[in-house]
């Protein structure tokens with residue numbers, strides 16, 4: 001069921017379908033002045049506020065805005081001091097990141113456009129100083145809200161504080177912005193993962209956010225922990241639950257602000273921009289790709305035929321910027337939701353992911369792999385448990401034994417325990433299928449000029465998955481693990497060594513087992529003599545026949 005969009009009759013540039021879904025059309029009657037402006041022209045002279053700019057997606061958003069909208073006036077970014085680093089230090093470190101190489105080339109002074117604002121989103125008023133509130137109120141034209149806790153095991157109180165309450169406070173701040181044209185909220189395609197078919201609508205929230213927030217205020221952490229599974233119900237974690245609540249909170253403001261909601265699925269490395277394969281974290285599939293490349297992860301529960309709904313980060317950001325432009329220019333009267341997914345347009349399946357990840361890491365191996373990359377994904381619980389025992393726990397035990405014997409600290413079992421914890425939280429997403437309607441994404445594309453369609457490309461029909469996965473795997477090697485591509489021959493040599501160790505180990509094991517068997521069983525001895533005599537007879541036969549032909 002979708003929420004009631006009561007003003008269906010007077011939507012500007014929008015059509016409301018029978019089921020309540022709000023769709024874009026090419027009607028421009030509701031546009032403001034610059035409707036014909038290209039995306040870059042629209043952002044020219046604009047001041048943009050970005051939350052979560054130090055995060056994975058936020059950084060890509062900042063980079064793309066600076067590179068493709070060079071006339072943008074200023075990017076105000078909400079940043080908190082963290083891990084002993086001041087806000088300023090964090091921002092200057094961020095700008096040194098390789099991601100900004102292309103922008104740096106175009107404009108070495110690009111950092112002057114970035115204006116950090118100290119903010120801790122979990123604090124009242126987002127801990128923004130009154131002077132900064134005034135400054136933002138006077139100048140911001142567009143808000144992109146990316147900040148969130150994306151941890152799947154986040155305690156409910158904290159997830160609500162950051163994903164729901166902070167969103168609410170940001171919306172209050174947005175009300176004080178006198179020149180605000182658009183508020184773009186980044187959600188997730190899995191906010192409604194308790195449904196199999198997900199339309200571009202905001203579904204009724206699982207609970208009234210206000211009531212939940214009030215209750216959480218007086219409950220102690222123990223009680224909250226105990227009731228969390230009951231509260232989240234059909235959702236697998238507090239992350240998806242609080243992102244669903246946040247959507248509802250944002251929707252409540254749709255009559256007072258121009259709102260767009262972007263729902264990306266599983267965000268992966270960049271496809272094209274600023275260069276293929278850029279990734280800087282272990283979240284989502286990236287950590288598992290690395291674990292598979294290192295030969296540590298060799299089995300996990302996933303359905304071979306289910307769609308792996310990956311979406312490259314640059315596609316999400318291009319769509320986000322286009323949605324910002326559309327929302328500001330066309331001013332839809334109700335919040336538009338964009339399911340930013342690939343499954344319905346260019347599907348790719350978990351079985352194919354496994355195949356391409358493994359073959360890519362065989363071609364471009366990671367340094368110091370534990371074992372040769374090899375994987376077995378299955379949806380069968382028992383088969384998976386068997387492989388965990390044989391391919392994870394047993395090798396870990398042997399390796400730890402080896403470490404102990406050589407006077408080192410055992411570590412492999414600990415690594416596997418952490419990996420199993422991560423897998424247990426991720427398997428939910430790889431073991432089932434969802435269907436997203438992504439019509440708004442296609443229709444937004446139809447609104448762009450041919451030039452913008454190239455500069456802000458989010459046409460995922462053009463995505464070549466094997467090539468994308470290859471670049472993704474190389475990206476994890478180069479940008480997450482900081483490994484040098486020139487070391488690949490040595491890494492290949494290491495894999496050959498591992499293969500030889502495996503052959504030797506397997507041969508010794510088979511001979512050993514057989515010897516034990518022969519020593520204990522007359523039947524095994526008889527079979528052994530039979531096989532040996534058969535081999536001998538074959539050998540004699542071939543020798544005789546080759547003598548005759550000569």
Ligand SMILES: CCCCCCCCCCCCCCCCCCCC(=O)SCCNC(=O)CCNC(=O)[C@H](O)C(C)(C)COP(=O)(O)OP(=O)(O)OC[C@H]1O[C@@H](n2cnc3c(N)ncnc32)[C@H](O)[C@@H]1OP(=O)(O)O
Nearest residue numbers: 150151152188282283284285287288292298299375422429
């Ligand atoms: C058999 C081989 C097949 C090969 C390929 C098959 C790949 C299948 C991939 C399936 C993936 C499915 C992914 C679905 C994701 C759905 C996404 C929904 C979309 C979103 O909206 S949100 C963003 C997603 N959010 C996340 O991904 C966060 C998940 N992470 C967490 O919640 C926590 O990190 C976690 C896993 C609970 C661990 O917490 P904790 O123990 O406190 O430790 P740290 O966070 O400090 O990390 C510890 C350690 O683990 C590494 N790590 C983190 N994440 C992963 C991961 N996904 N895979 C592997 N390893 C991971 C982390 O880097 C740390 O390592 P250190 O060595 O640095 O300590």
Ligand SMILES: NC(=O)C1=CN([C@@H]2O[C@H](COP(=O)(O)OP(=O)(O)OC[C@H]3O[C@@H](n4cnc5c(N)ncnc54)[C@H](OP(=O)(O)O)[C@@H]3O)[C@@H](O)[C@H]2O)C=CC1
Nearest residue numbers: 052053054055056057120121122146147148187188264267
């Ligand atoms: N990654 C993915 O696969 C997907 C992500 N999304 C959504 O995209 C958005 C961005 O995700 P992503 O970039 O991957 O996440 P990251 O974890 O990389 O970034 C989160 C950002 O939020 C900021 N933040 C977190 N807590 C606070 C706080 N208390 N005060 C101030 N800032 C804070 C972080 O700042 P700091 O650096 O200080 O920690 C960081 O900049 C999120 O809304 C997420 O739900 C949606 C679908 C998939």
